[in-house]
Amino acid sequence: MNVFEIEQLKKIPKVELHVHIEGTLEPDLLLKLAERNGVSLPYNDLESVREVFRFQDLQGFLNVYYSASKCLQKEQDFYDLTLAYLRKCKEENIVYTEIFFDPQTHIARGIALEEVMAGIFAARSEAEARFGVRSQVIPCFERDRPVGDSLPLLKTMERIGGIVGIGLDSAERDNPPSIFNETFAYARSIGLHCVAHAGEEGPPEYIAEALDILAVERIDHGVRAMESTALMQRLQVEQTPLTVCPFSNVALGVFEDLACHNVGKLLEAGLKVTINSDDPAYFGGYLTANIVDTWNALGLSLEQVIQVQRNAIDATFIDAAEKYRMHRALEESLFV
Ligand SMILES: Nc1ncnc2[nH]cnc12
Numbered sequence: 001m002n003v004f005e006i007e008q009l010k011k012i013p014k015v016e017l018h019v020h021i022e023g024t025l026e027p028d029l030l031l032k033l034a035e036r037n038g039v040s041l042p043y044n045d046l047e048s049v050r051e052v053f054r055f056q057d058l059q060g061f062l063n064v065y066y067s068a069s070k071c072l073q074k075e076q077d078f079y080d081l082t083l084a085y086l087r088k089c090k091e092e093n094i095v096y097t098e099i100f101f102d103p104q105t106h107i108a109r110g111i112a113l114e115e116v117m118a119g120i121f122a123a124r125s126e127a128e129a130r131f132g133v134r135s136q137v138i139p140c141f142e143r144d145r146p147v148g149d150s151l152p153l154l155k156t157m158e159r160i161g162g163i164v165g166i167g168l169d170s171a172e173r174d175n176p177p178s179i180f181n182e183t184f185a186y187a188r189s190i191g192l193h194c195v196a197h198a199g200e201e202g203p204p205e206y207i208a209e210a211l212d213i214l215a216v217e218r219i220d221h222g223v224r225a226m227e228s229t230a231l232m233q234r235l236q237v238e239q240t241p242l243t244v245c246p247f248s249n250v251a252l253g254v255f256e257d258l259a260c261h262n263v264g265k266l267l268e269a270g271l272k273v274t275i276n277s278d279d280p281a282y283f284g285g286y287l288t289a290n291i292v293d294t295w296n297a298l299g300l301s302l303e304q305v306i307q308v309q310r311n312a313i314d315a316t317f318i319d320a321a322e323k324y325r326m327h328r329a330l331e332e333s334l335f336v
């Protein structure tokens with residue numbers, strides 16, 4: 001990718017579909033919140049935070065990520081965190097984003113769900129009014145917590161309102177999607193969209209389970225689909241969106257480096273691939289950096305980059321008229 005293409009990429013309106021709000025907690029805000037809330041951390045300056053932000057695998061990362069999340073305690077903290085991410089979206093020309101959050105990690109620490117959600121929702125409204133960045137919110141169930149907790153929690157969130165769908169995240173190995181079938185069936189029955197992390201560290205069978213049993217509309221990550229020819233064919237025929245996160249996969253050892261990442265092969269196989277940042281504060285960069293560095297490493301074309309953005313618009317949970325407007329804005333941006 002040459003310089004002209006990078007400049008062009010910055011200008012095109014972009015969409016992000018896989019970002020955990022807790023994963024946007026930058027070291028400076030983390031330290032500020034720790035002080036504000038009197039939380040003691042095993043690191044207390046930027047340098048030692050950066051030392052800790054090196055991971056072997058998903059579980060190693062999750063340990064640090066959940067421990068840092070302890071600094072998020074009040075509505076104001078969730079507001080500050082979310083607004084900082086949405087401000088970043090404005091800088092990067094990300095016009096629309098679907099944001100994950102992990103309710104269980106906060107509830108388990110005694111934080112009221114209403115506070116968490118009120119902070120996130122207030123920042124959403126503020127960012128839409130001030131920056132023109134639109135967003136929707138998707139809580140994820142943590143698959144390594146008791147499955148029986150998930151349906152009552154979903155019913156509480158239904159009462160609070162304001163979510164567009166549900167997801168499934170956290171430690172994937174030995175935690176298959178299928179056991180969440182009752183919760184996902186209930187979510188679908190009340191008109192919520194469903195997504196799930198699958199095929200990140202877990203086997204391709206988990207992707208098939210998420211599709212067959214949870215009836216998810218998108219697969220988060222999904223990179224291990226390549227281990228199954230039948231699954232690759234299915235994903236191509238059904239055009240199920242994959243929200244691939246290259247920096248995350250390298251940081252967590254799913255691929256050795258970006259040059260080894262299979263996202264180019266997934267695209268060439270005709271799958272509906274999107275590119276996303278996952279936990280940008282931990283993995284070295286936001287959406288634009290993920291796209292630019294991946295394409296440099298893999299030597300793919302500008303046309304493929306643009307196709308990824310078209311795919312992301314198609315994969316959003318917004319209505320058809322809105323999708324049409326986004327597609328037009330994207331195509332128009334290519335001619336200026
Ligand atoms: N990459 C990831 N996989 C699973 N759960 C997560 N929670 C935050 N980031 C995650």
Ligand SMILES: [Zn+2]
Binds near residue numbers: 020169278
């Ligand atoms: Zn994720």
